[in-house]
Every structure is written in C-alpha cells, then in structure tokens.
Amino acid sequence: xxxxxxxxxxxxxxxxxxxLNKIGDIKDQHxxxxxxxxSSCHAITYANFFEKTRDKIFKNNGLxxxxxxxxxxxxxxxxxxxxFINKAYNKLLTKILNDDSxxxxxxxxxxxxxxxxxxxxxxxNKSDYFVTTNGYGTLQKSSIPEYLLGPPSDFTLxxxxxxxxxxxxxxxxxxxxxxxxxxxxxxKDVILRFYSSDDDKPIYLDIVVDATINASGTKYVKRIxxxxxxxxxxxxxxxxxxKNALVDTFVPLFQGWYIQKRSYSTNYDTIPRLVKL
Numbered sequence: 001x002x003x004x005x006x007x008x009x010x011x012x013x014x015x016x017x018x019x020l021n022k023i024g025d026i027k028d029q030h031x032x033x034x035x036x037x038x039s040s041c042h043a044i045t046y047a048n049f050f051e052k053t054r055d056k057i058f059k060n061n062g063l064x065x066x067x068x069x070x071x072x073x074x075x076x077x078x079x080x081x082x083x084f085i086n087k088a089y090n091k092l093l094t095k096i097l098n099d100d101s102x103x104x105x106x107x108x109x110x111x112x113x114x115x116x117x118x119x120x121x122x123x124x125n126k127s128d129y130f131v132t133t134n135g136y137g138t139l140q141k142s143s144i145p146e147y148l149l150g151p152p153s154d155f156t157l158x159x160x161x162x163x164x165x166x167x168x169x170x171x172x173x174x175x176x177x178x179x180x181x182x183x184x185x186x187x188k189d190v191i192l193r194f195y196s197s198d199d200d201k202p203i204y205l206d207i208v209v210d211a212t213i214n215a216s217g218t219k220y221v222k223r224i225x226x227x228x229x230x231x232x233x234x235x236x237x238x239x240x241x242x243k244n245a246l247v248d249t250f251v252p253l254f255q256g257w258y259i260q261k262r263s264y265s266t267n268y269d270t271i272p273r274l275v276k277l
Contacts, residue, residue, distance in 0.1 A: 125149070147202045147257035147277045155204055168229070169194045169203070176206035179253070181222045181240075184214035188222045192237070193229045194272040199262050202277060205254035211240050212248045219243035224253065226272045233269020 023030075028047035035041045044052075057066050078084050096107060130142045151157060156175035163180045165188075171177075172192065181188045188211075211222045224238035238253055254274060263273035 145202070147204075151206075152204055155206075157206065159206070159208065161210075165189060166191045166193060169198065172205055172207070173203060176208075178208045178210050179224065181209060181211040184212050185218075185220060187220055190224045191234065192224065192226050194226060194260060196228050196230065196262070196270075196272075198260050199272070200259065202257055202259050203274075204257050205274070207253040207255070208250065209238055209253050210250050212246075213240065213242040214246045215243045217244065226274065228270065228272055231270055233265050233267065233271045235263065235265055235271035235273060237274075 026046050028045060030046045031043040032046055032049050033041055034044050034049075057063070125144075128144045130144060132140055132142045134140060146152070152173075154174070159176040159178045161178040161180050167177065167179075167190070169192075179190055181190070192207075209222075209224065213220045213222065219241060220243075221239070221241040223236060223240075225234035225236055227234045240247065240249065257277040258274040259277055261273045261275050263271055265271050
C-alpha cells in the first residue's frame with residue numbers, strides 16, 4: 001500500500017481508498033467523505049461542510065477561542081516585527097507632537113492627574129527639592145530656598161533687650177532683639193554692622209525698637225544705621241525725633257527674611273541695604 005493511498009486515522013489504524021482522482025477546483029456540490037470512526041462512512045457536500053464548520057468556529061464558544069488564537073498570533077507576529085514597531089512608535093510621536101491642541105491638552109491633563117494623585121502631602125524641609133526647567137526646557141532639581149522654610153532652626157525667637165550702640169551681624173543672625181532706646185532725655189545712635197562677604201545672601205532678622213523721648217525745650221533724636229564692618233559709610237534705617245513732646249513707640253524694624261545688597265548712601269558711601277524677601 002502506497003502512502004498516497006492511505007489516510008491516517010490514528011497511530012495504528014489505516015483505511016485504504018482506491019482510485020481517487022485529483023481535482024483542481026472545489027465546487028459547492030462536491031461530496032466530502034465523513035467517517036464516523038466506528039463503522040460507517042457518510043458524504044456531505046462541500047458547501048454544507050463549510051457552513052457547519054464556519055458556525056462552529058465563529059459562533060458561541062468557538063468564536064471566543066478563534067478570536068484568542070487570532071489575537072495571540074497577530075500580537076506575536078507584530079511584536080517581533082521591528083519595522084512595524086518603529087513605524088507605530090514614530091506615528092504615535094507624530095500624533096502627540098503635531099496633533100491639535102485638544103489632544104495635547106487631554107494628554108497633559110492625564111499626566112498631571114496621574115502625578116498629582118500619586119503625590120503624598122508633606123511639609124517643606126531642607127532635604128526637599130523643587131523640580132524646575134531651565135531656558136532650554138531641561139528638567140533639573142533645585143534645593144528649597146531656606147527663606148521659604150520659616151525661621152532658621154538655630155534662631156532664638158525669644159527677644160533679647162539691648163542698650164548697646166553696636167550689634168554685629170553674627171549676633172543678629174542668632175537671636176531676636178529689642179533695641180532699647182528708652183532714655184527719655186538723650187540722643188541715641190545704634191549701628192547694625194554687616195560683612196560685605198555676605199552680600200546677596202539671605203538673612204533672617206527679628207528686631208524691634210523700643211524708643212521714648214520726653215523733650216521740653218530741647219530736641220532729642222534716636223537713630224539706627226546699617227554699616228559695613230570694614231567701612232565708614234552709614235545707611236539710616238530708623239529715625240525718631242521730638243521737641244516739646246512726649247513720644248513713646250514700640251515698633252518692628254526688621255522681621256522676616258531679607259537679602260543683603262550693596263548700595264550707596266547720599267554721600268556715595270557704600271552701605272548694606274536689606275531688601276525684604
């Protein structure tokens with residue numbers, strides 16, 4: 001028995017069919033042999049066989065199975081097709097970058113929503129960073145400016161009263177002060193001394209002025225100046241003068257964060273200027 005005359009039923013059984021003629025085309029009315037696998041054979045037209053087979057494949061449970069097979073096959077083929085992946089990626093980028101504003105807005109909205117929803121709430125501290133962009137649109141990490149964090153942790157908030165005529169920047173950075181100018185019948189000048197090396201640097205200050213003048217026929221004056229420690233120029237930051245009057249004031253002079261800037265007095269002397277942040 002030749003191999004052309006055999007149809008495989010299983011690993012052990014064969015049936016012999018003789019005198020089969022080859023055909024070049026299948027017509028709907030052609031008969032197909034169906035063996036029930038037990039004892040008899042039946043014939044079915046090709047058209048009827050195709051209809052029954054199609055129903056089993058594309059309807060009911062067969063349809064879901066067929067869809068999974070097709071989906072897995074296509075997905076496997078496409079994922080291994082580098083040319084297809086590159087074309088799809090380029091088309092997606094073009095769509096995102098060149099599409100109308102509504103599509104871009106929708107994408108940004110979704111990205112923003114994902115980012116904000118994943119963020120946890122916390123207070124700013126020195127170990128935190130801001131995410132910023134430079135002039136070229138590059139993302140970069142920036143430290144939190146210390147002036148956004150409130151008073152420095154080593155700053156003494158309880159105020160120290162002083163009658164000194166000179167207070168150094170080192171001390172001003174460490175604690176709050178009340179400048180006592182309550183001597184009623186005398187002039188008073190106080191110098192706040194700063195270092196030029198600290199220009200353009202932030203400084204936290206908490207300074208209050210307590211001043212009293214009780215003048216009859218004589219005018220008394222209370223003044224506070226800023227000055228560089230190594231220079232003679234002075235910048236006036238507080239003035240109180242009175243004659244034939246009783247004046248009693250308690251006012252803040254500097255409170256909060258400032259940045260030290262180099263400036264000039266009316267006499268063109270260089271002086272430190274404190275600019276509020």
